[in-house]
Amino acid sequence: MISFWMLFIFLSAFWLTAVINLTSVNDSVLLLSAAFYLLYFLMPILSNTVRSLIYISLPVLIMAAFSTISSNPVVWFILFVVAIEVTIRLSIRASSIYLAYITLLSLVPGALSGEFNQVLSQFLICVFLSVITLTLRLFSIKRIRLQKEYDQIYSDHRHLKRQVVRGEQLARQEERSAVARDIHDSVGHRLTALVMQLEVARYKTQDDNEKQQLTDFKDLAQRSLHETRAAVSALKSDETAGLQAVIQLVRKLESESHIKIRFLLESGVLNEPLSNKQSIVIYRAIQESLTNMMRHSHTREADIHFKLLADRYVQFSVSHPIKEKVELVEGFGLSNMRNRLEEIDGKLTISQHNFIFKVTGQFPVETEDGNEELG
Structure with missing residues (x-):
């Protein structure tokens, strides 16, 4: 959607053009201009009730400031720049009502002067500008909805990704635990039995060289058993993160x-x-x-x-x-x-x-x- 400052630039350019087209710039025009811009800038920060009153007041201030050139197209553009800024904050139904209000307000000076041909052409132009404004509003609503859907999809994607990662971690841990059980039940038990048998053989032998060799074999088997137990302990350890x-x-x-x-x-x-x-x-x-x-x-x-x-x-x-x-x-x-x-x-x-x-x-x-x- 068009940004606030872009709308403000357009509004200021049209407003300056309208002031130039006036035959004379008196104190009332300056006062109405100051009041308009004050309310325009206060609009975003005020409560909803006060803001609604400002929505109604802004077109009135525009028509009052430029009543002598109300049929000038630049005044209509000022009105509809304001309409775009206001309808951003309203629903489609409320936006339609507000645009109808602006259209009727812009036709009042021509109707009072009896220039019905001018009223008709101005009415058609206002309808055209209203359609453009509503189209922009619909586009804004669609963009906001798409952004929400994207944010939701992105959030769901992150959640599913976390679940997949967690599932992979659990599967990996289950596999590690299964390997640890197998090592403990097979290799660990066999190494323990081997250490015991080597110890028995060491006590039975009378040959010193053979006894030393059996001692070395038993120490090697014990170191292997300790390393196996350490590996099993590492595999069984929970990968909590x-x-x-x-x-x-x-x-x-x-x-x-x-x-x-x-x-x-x-x-x-x-x-x-x-x-x-x-x-x-x-x-x-x-x-x-x-x-x-x-x-x-x-x-x-x-x-x-x-x-x-x-x-x-x-x-x-x-x-x-x-x-x-x-x-x-x-x-x-x-x-x-x-x-x-x-x-x-x-x-x-x-x-x-x-x-x-x-x-x-x-x-x-x-x-x-x-x-x-x-x-």
């Missing part, structure tokens, strides 16, 4: 520090695939916030809130009650937290309201992994 890994670490911190934490997870946030670096930033920020709470607050209870904003930003907050408003001094911990968030294009805000101290972090979602390990 993203917020799930963060929550597990925070739960561990909660148990070790003897604090109480309430989690609030809004829809969709757990499915968001975070990079390892992002997960680290969230955990370190929460850890620092809880540490500050335990150092400087009387409470040992906190609320942690995670939510997804417009499918593009992850926001987390840590809040806890305080007895009185505290003076904010950003030390090393908070400064480090802010720097970590800025490294992933995020931001940190700290607020105090109604005796609640709140630390909020927000960053855009990305998929590139950082180099630091989470844990």
Whole structure:
């Protein structure tokens, strides 16, 4: 749709042309012009009721300012530039009524002077301009609807993509677990039996060289068994990532520090695939916030809130009650937290309201992994 400033340029050009066509520019024209532009600029920020009154007033101000040249086509163009700006904010039905109102208003001077041929030609021109205005409005509605459909499709695509990624992760983990069970049940048991048999053979033999060889074989078998067990343990380990890994670490911190934490997870946030670096930033920020709470607050209870904003930003907050408003001094911990968030294009805000101290972090979602390990 045509932008506000483009319409304003057209409006100003037509208005200046109309002023030039006046036989004389008196104080009333200047006053009406000033009133028109004042209302025109105030229109977007006023309440609906006041705005409706402005919609009605603007054409009246135009016709009053240029009543002596009301039949001049430039006045009609001024009216319909205003109509385009107003109908953007109205429904199709309301737009049609408003255009009919403008058309009738523009015909009043000609009808009062008895120039019916002029009224007829002006009526046809106004109808033509009304059709153009309604066409632009319909195009705007269609564009907005298509944009909403695109946003919905994009959101659904991201959701399905997250589900596919999660499904692949689960399938991969199930396969790893199955391989781990097979190794444990076959190779592990056989290596254990081999170690025991080598130990028995070592005790039975009387030859020192043979005993040394059996000892070496047993040590080799034991090392192989330990490596197999380590591989099985790695395969069985859960590939928990993203917020799930963060929550597990925070739960561990909660148990070790003897604090109480309430989690609030809004829809969709757990499915968001975070990079390892992002997960680290969230955990370190929460850890620092809880540490500050335990150092400087009387409470040992906190609320942690995670939510997804417009499918593009992850926001987390840590809040806890305080007895009185505290003076904010950003030390090393908070400064480090802010720097970590800025490294992933995020931001940190700290607020105090109604005796609640709140630390909020927000960053855009990305998929590139950082180099630091989470844990």
